[in-house]
Amino acid sequence: LDPKNLLPKEWKALTIDLNGHQLSCTVSYLQQNLSQLDELSGAPRGIFGVPISIVTYRDHSRIPLLVRHCAEDVERRGLKEVGIYRVSGIATDVQVLKAAFDSNVKEAVTKLKDNDIHVVAGTLKLYLRELPEPLLTHELIPSFVSAAAQEDPAEKDNQMVSLLHQLPEANLNTFIYMMKHLKTVSAHEEVNKMSLHNLATVFGPSMLRTRHRGFPLDVSQEVVAQVQVIYYFLSRERLALFERELGRGSVTAAT
Template identity: 30%
Template sequence: MKKQFYRVKQLADQTFSRSGKAEGLTDELQTADRKVEHLRNALQLVSKRLSTGAGSTQGQDPAAREKRLKKLPEYLLGLSMLEASNFDDDDSILKYILYECGKTEKLLANEIAEHELKVEQLVCAPLTSISDQDLPAIMKTKKQLSRLMSEKETAASRYHHLERQKEENPTKFNAAREELEDVGIRVEAARDALAADMFALVAKEAQLAHTLLQYIKLQRAYHESALHSLQDTVPELERFINDSSTKPVFGYPLEEHLRVTSRTIAFPIELCVCTLHELALNEEGLFRIAGGSSKVRRMKLSLDAGLFNVPLPRDYRDMHVVASVLKCYLRELPEPILTYRLYETFVNASRQPTEQTRLNALWEAIHLLPEANFQNLRYLIKFLSALTQNQSTNKMTPSNLAIVIAPNLLWAADESTFDMNITTAVNCIVELLIKHADWFFKDDLSFFISFTKEDLLPDQCEYGFTPNFVHGYNQTAALSQDAANGDYSSMSKSMFDYNHQS
């Protein structure tokens, strides 16, 4: 009976292991894999036709001309583009570009000219780079992940076998456990590497669309008689790409991101703030402790590829990873939220002699910000203020938060030299904004704007997360009382030191 029980358990373990292997790709990676397949299929169809030549159609009778016309690479490419655009992804900008470019190619095929050299340099080369480098790299990483999954299955089987004999042979059992843990780490690293490769390729979708559009531009240059139709087509496609929300968000101008996504708060800011507000108000050292670099990179690339969406995937439940991604987004903006234009204004505001005059100067400075910057700053500061209300638990006082957040909100256009006084001044600015958030930004706001808490965390109750944020608490002292204004004893040590330095 005992042997039969162990046999049944072994079969169950093997079945579970095979199931786990089939689940090597998460939903997020399966979506990315489908997009990569769409890209691969499009590249295969388009690249094959780009290298197909056709003879001259001049001097031919209409029937022969029509027959030869249909052999021209431009005509065949148009058909292939239309075929390549026939995939189920309404959010894809490549789909629309392929469709419109395909129609244009069929029109331009009637007046073909010699432009093979430029096509090879400006169109074929970038497409070949993806086909010969990006796609093979993804296939190689896929094979590596599959191999590691098999190793993990073998290690798990060995571990379960030795588990029944751990009393008799603890050394082998411990070795098997360590082997299983090690291969598990390598599987996760391989999965992250595959995710990064696929996200990086999917993020090139806009670049690929631009490459295809460049081919249309080359044809326009060589077909003067078709210029009239192309003058309408090309600007329309450029506008569609520029207005599409399917493009990277890191390192992209804030106002442009808000424009193409029709948002008031940048998506990475809203996503990270809502997540941290619901799950991490008591997390000790939030924003001070860095998240794992592989997970941070993966989350950033997922956002850039347009694949990250609510609900929050289980792979990103480490709050320090989310906090690090938020800091990266702010730091990688082409211009800080507080802007280069107002850099000196903010620094001078921090040098005012009393706290009240500093606050008044900061009030004026933040109201000089562009509307997009003001709204996103208000959103961030309100959250940071809420975070400090739990400072007894998370150890993040306004001063501590300012030290780690300030460098991501304001920096000089020329950062070639380091000035400790400037650093302290910037910290002072952010600390004042956090401490007196309810004075600077009097209106209440909801952190959930484009999605709800239920959208973000549908399983929150299952995981035992409960909100611990006490609403209505006001950190700001009565600013109208002269006794509090300019009183160094009421400031943090960093602000006190800064005032004495200046």
């Protein structure tokens, strides 16, 4: 179609030559937003419980807007809150904010400042926990756990970098963003009491959620392994090391 024919809203008569035949028709451009197209295609609505690749596509962003705006709000208002991310917000308020994001992300962002900061933090945690696939993916989680258990530091670094490189782009961008955000939170540990290990304990189970309980051996060992992986990345002096070795411009853009 000629793009010029898509600009006017009025119906326009066209005659199209088709190998000696002529097709007479009238056309008009009808704009549809992504939510309407989602309904037609059967794609899931909202953002909670929706694959992260679909959410970032809708948001026209390298990471979900919910993640970015909730994290930024925590950095504005919550860095000096004792137990930020560990203290739970009021459950009903978290559900209200969740519903707002599922309905209209841009409007929900304007409501963040009206919520208790623990509610904002709880909404971000809930989003990560309700992803249909964990941020580090079901396929790669066993490899991340195995790599984190390596005793040779050089081999551990090599394997961890290689595994990050295998993550889908939206997962990788969001993971790196979250690691940098959590390091910012831990920089105020003297006030908020949230060490790197505390933050790894909070986020490990959601970012490395497994399909079946009992991995690697039982629930307690599973949690230890999850925390170990997140703590490894949080404890690196510079995440830029991974960005350089990955050679992925999208990571830098996201952070």
